[in-house]
Amino acid sequence: MxxxxxxxxxxxxxxxxxxxxxxxxxxxxxAPKLPSTTDQAEFLPSHYETVQVMQVEERAFPREEQPAATIVFKRTDGGKLSAEDQAAVTKVATGLADKGYKEIQGIRTGPEMLSPNGQIMLASVTAATKNVFTEGIFESVKEMRVDAKAQLADTPLTMGMTGQAASAVDSMESAxxxxxxxxxxxxxxxxxxxxxxxxxxxxxxxxxxxxxxxxxxxxxxxxxxxxxxxxxxxxxxxxxxxxxxxxxxxxxxxxxxxxxxxxxxxxxxxxxxxxxxxxxxxxxxxxxxxxxxxxxxxxxxxxxxxxxxxxxxxxxxxxxxxxxxxxxxxxxxxxxxxxxxxxxxxxxxxxxxxxxHRTAKLVSARxxxxxxxxxxxxxxxxxxxxxxxxxxxxNNSLPKHLESVKAQEDLARGFAAGSTEPTLVYVENEDGKAIPEAVLSEFGKQVGGVRGVGQVSPARVSPDGSVAQFSVVLEYKPAEDKALALVDGPLRDTVHEAAPDGTRGLVGGSTALLAxxxxxxxxxxxxxxxxxxxxxxxxxxxxxxxxxxxxxxxxxxxxxxxxxxxxxxxxxxxxxxxxxxxxxxxxxxxxxxxxxxxxxxxxxxxxxxxxxxxxxxxxxxxxxxxxxxxxxxxxxxxxxxxxxxxxxxxxxxxxxxxxxxxxxxxxxxxxxxxxxxxxxxxxxxxxxxxxxxxxxxxxxxxxxxxxxxxxxxxxxxxxxxx
Structure with a gap:
């Protein structure tokens, strides 16, 4: 042949x-253009729990916003934020929100986003699209960084952006x-x-x-x-x-x-x-x-x-x-x-x-x-x-001088490390009926009792009441081994067992996806x-x-x-x-x-x-x-x-x-x-x-x-x- x-x-x-x-x-x-995707969830089979979570989320909360990044504010001297400092943070967040960045749904902050030790204040950036890894969002993150720092020029404050989109931008630029x-x-x-x-x-x-x-x-x-x-x-x-x-x-x-x-x-x-x-x-x-x-x-x-x-x-x-x-x-x-x-x-x-020839002689002779x-x-x-x-x-592979890495370290000084990307816990009534509020409250307490869970938000209920969502902040960084072990072990076990009769409990979010x-x-x-x-x-x-x-x-x-x-x-x-x-x-x-x-x-x-x-x-x-x-x-x-x-x-x-x-x-x-x-x-x-x-x-x-x-x-x- x-x-x-x-x-x-x-x-x-x-x-x-x-x-x-x-x-x-x-x-x-x-030939057509080669398609691509950066959403790793699309690459998992349907029997994995995070894929099922996304299906439930699309049915119950079709208009829910997607967290894209977190802006971390602190004083340059590392001290507590005064009332004037907090007002300055609110002013910056409002100013950024008014600019209408491409594919950005909103930028919000408030007193509830001040850390318990008073040293860190956050502003959440939400995307208008399901996928936060788009070119439009990446460009918006770059613009927000420049605009926010310009607004803070005459204040004792400094800021940094972290979270999924910000980390992705830094990762691409460092590469x-x-x-x-x-x-x-x-x-x-x-x-x-x-x-x-x-x-x-x-x-x-x-x-x-x-x-x-x-x-x-x-x-x-x-x-x-x-x-x-x-x-x-x-x-x-x-x-x-x-x-x-x-x-x-x-x-x-x-x-x-x-x-x-x-x-x-x-x-x-x-x-x-x-x-x-x-x-x-x-x-x-x-x-x-x-x-x-x-x-x-x-x-x-x-x-x-x-x-x-x-x-x-x-x-x-x-x-x-x-x-x-x-x-x-x-x-x-x-x-x-x-x-x-x-x-x-x-x-x-x-x-x-x-x-x-010398190598050949050596191999053949001995x-x-x-x-x-x-x-x-x-x-x-x-x-x-x-x-x-x-x-x-x-993020552990990124150089330590990058903004998203330093901002994550600052955030960890005031909040639980998982604040940037909370784990999402869902309870769904398989009969489509509303779940009683008392049942959801008891379920939330059991989830909050899991060792390694820092905070559990009140339940957000779907319009028909058949699905409830809990935002769970872990004490560990979202992608570290301890977080993966917690989500894939004790947390999921507790959610599955604590789900009321006739319902099913599911755990999703970025940490669960990595698990x-x-x-x-x-x-x-x-x-x-x-x-x-x-x-x-x-x-x-x-x-x-x-x-x-x-x-x-x-x-x-x-x-x-x-x-x-x-x-x-x-x-x-x-x-x-x-x-x-x-x-x-x-x-x-x-x-x-x-x-x-x-x-x-x-x-x-x-x-x-x-x-x-x-x-x-x-x-x-x-x-x-x-x-x-x-x-x-x-x-x-x-x-x-x-x-x-x-x-x-x-x-x-x-x-x-x-x-x-x-x-x-x-x-x-x-x-x-x-x-x-x-x-x-x-x-x-x-x-x-x-x-x-x-x-x-x-x-x-x-x-x-x-x-x-x-x-x-x-x-x-x-x-x-x-």
Whole structure:
């Protein structure tokens, strides 16, 4: 199959390139805009309690306002607010309300919003829309900050804004142009490294141009699929898509170019050399892409819509990259021929690659020692995983100098920490009848008696009296672990048990939402990861025609995953003293280290099998495979790791965690697993690694029967949807 693809695109390169240009233009012009959402509640299934709360709220209180932010006022000297100070706060709040900011319903304050110690006074900002994470509200928050500070210029007061919208504004501004930074760093790394390796400006620039074209096609297809399927892509998909496309795209192009250069050195004409390169490495690229695609599609099993929509989007992007790698890339380089390497002539000579050859000799000569040492490093790093703590409070990752962070600290000096985002408790009569006031009063007392609850407001009753809402202020910050444990444990237990006969009690709000997200993520870890592992093992089995190799390859991948998280825990929790790691970090490591990093293992083990199939002894096959594959793996790994390493420059600690974890995990996969551990284990197993089909026949020919190869081609085609 791959031989036919290689011959077709190299014989008709202009037709292939023209087809891609037409497809790109059509996709860009006809595809709809990629939809997005930042409302995480939309991503949870209906059986979660916070989703049920929202349904009740929409029925009972359809016109209820949505808290967007809180303005925190205090004296510059930290003292108690006088009557004149309180009057000044009221004047500022009234003045801001009169300005009519976009998508802001109201700004209110009053004596009841003065803290018990008299040092802090609040003004609540409510949104006119259900979603407080809109561009209009963000702009309004920025304007209010400027206007309020101007009004306080001649007073002894100062202010700061915190709450959901204000924190979101600070988070985006602290991250800066992260997407642009990632893109520029990726392009620079790709161009510089390819220029150093191939010494050709064309080879340095062409992959960037090709992947940019693929990016346009993939984005259009994802938007179209989202519109047809009614899906909503999370706002983080675009930045992740950049890294995925440039990461796997560069990997596959390098896999092909290194083999193309190798074929040219044998004296084969350029077009024939490229066709042979596609034939030799096409199966490896397809298998690597297949492993990544099924890993991403395993996210469809997630209970969180954010991951369910992310999975198909990333799978589509990898699928487009695969097709481009086997058609567009060969066509372009077949058309250019050896001119692609201009002005360098180094492609004609076998590079020395002294480090690669020394590593190859070490691995082949002492596989037991190398396996023990590399495996020992991974096990040692894995031990750090036992201290892992998931962090759900995004504000903890923000720099301490940001206004929303300092305002939250000021608020905590006068009020319970949960004042900015109260937890909402509902009681609903399932018969639709009014609930007696005395019953609601008793229910409120029981909720207020829960340890950790600071204050419970009087019940707000729906027009028909069948639903009552209690605003519950917790003693903890809304997103910290203690708040999540309280809401998901004692508070919900009390609400469910104390609900009067014939009614049901529900707990909602931002803290309850995070608690449900935590439960969903923990459930997903136990379902998605095993499913992806099984799917990747099937891909490896098809590629290698073996039932042995996939087991130790997946064991190595699993060890690399745990080692990566363990090292991240040690650095950020133990050394830097962070409270925990981003709760989505294991998923990010899964996406970029396990899924994409498996490419390097596949490239290495495919070359090991190829050399063994030529009649080489296990040690000789390992020596040649490592010597030839290490430069490709090293280059691809450094580019992808460097892309994520840029995130270490961000001020946001969660972005730093992601940057370190993924870049370190990629380097670990490339240089420890793919180059050392996997070939060492394969050497130790010898021909047993390829059971039930021997990698070499007695006469040194390929041991795979023609039928086996045909079955592999058919199976791979089915898996990839061809």
């Amino acid at each position: 791959f031989r036919g693809i290689g011959r077709l695109v190299t014989r008709r390169p202009w037709l292939t390139i023209a087809a891609w240009i037409v497809a790109t233009l059509a996709t860009v012009m006809l 800066g142009d992260t997407d642009a930074m990632i893109m520029m760093a990726t392009l620079a790394l790709i161009i510089v490294l390819l220029l150093i390796i191939f010494r050709s400006p064309l080879i340095a620039l062409l992959p960037v141009l090709i992947i940019t074209l693929v990016f346009a096609v993939a984005t259009g297809l994802i938007a179209t699929a989202s519109k047809i399927g009614g899906l909503k892509a999370d706002s983080s998909v675009s930045s992740i898509l950049i890294v995925v496309l440039f990461g796997v795209g560069t990997d596959y192009i390098l896999f092909l170019l290194f083999r193309y250069r190798e074929q040219l050195r044998t004296g084969v004409p350029p077009r024939q050399a490229m066709a042979q390169a596609v034939e030799r490495v096409g199966e490896t690229i397809a298998s690597a892409a297949g492993a990544v695609i099924v890993a991403f599609l395993a996210l469809l099993l997630s209970s969180m819509g954010m991951l369910r929509t992310m999975g198909p989007a990333l799978a589509i992007s990898v699928g487009v990259t695969l097709i481009a790698s086997l058609t567009l890339v060969p066509a372009v380089f077949a058309l250019l021929g050896t001119k692609a390497f201009w002005p360098s002539k180094a492609w004609r000579r076998e590079p020395k690659n002294a480090l690669s 596989p037991g020692l190398v396996a023990a040492a590399s495996g020992g490093v991974l096990v040692a790093l894995t031990l750090g995983l036992f201290g892992f703590t998931a962090e759900y409070d995004a 449900d997200i935590r439960d969903a993520v923990n459930r997903d870890y136990s379902v998605v990861f095993p499913a992806a592992g099984i799917a990747i093992m099937i891909i490896l089995g098809l590629l290698l025609r073996s039932v042995v190799a996939p087991w130790y390859l997946m064991a190595a991948v699993g060890l690399g995953f745990s080692a990566t998280l363990g090292a991240t825990v040690v650095l950020f929790q133990k050394v830097q003293g962070e409270n925990g790691l981003l709760f989505m970090l294991p998923v990010m490591v899964y996406l970029f280290v396990v899924a994409i990093g498996t490419d390097y293992n596949i490239l290495m083990v495919a070359r090991l099998r190829e050399e063994a199939a030529r009649g080489r002894t296990p040690k000789e096959a390992t020596r040649l495979a490592v010597a030839h594959s290490m430069p490709t793996i090293a280059t691809a790994g450094i580019i992808l790791a460097g892309t994520f390493g840029v995130l270490l420059l961000a001020q946001n600690s969660m972005l730093q965690q992601m940057g370190f974890a993924v870049s370190f995990g990629i380097l670990l996969t490339a240089f420890v697993m793919a180059v050392l551990l996997v070939p060492a284990l394969t050497t130790l197993l010898g021909h047993r690694a390829w059971l039930p089909v021997r990698a070499a026949t007695e006469d040194g020919g390929a041991g795979s029967a023609p039928l086996t190869g045909e079955l592999l081609g058919i199976a791979t085609a089915v898996v990839l949807g061809w």
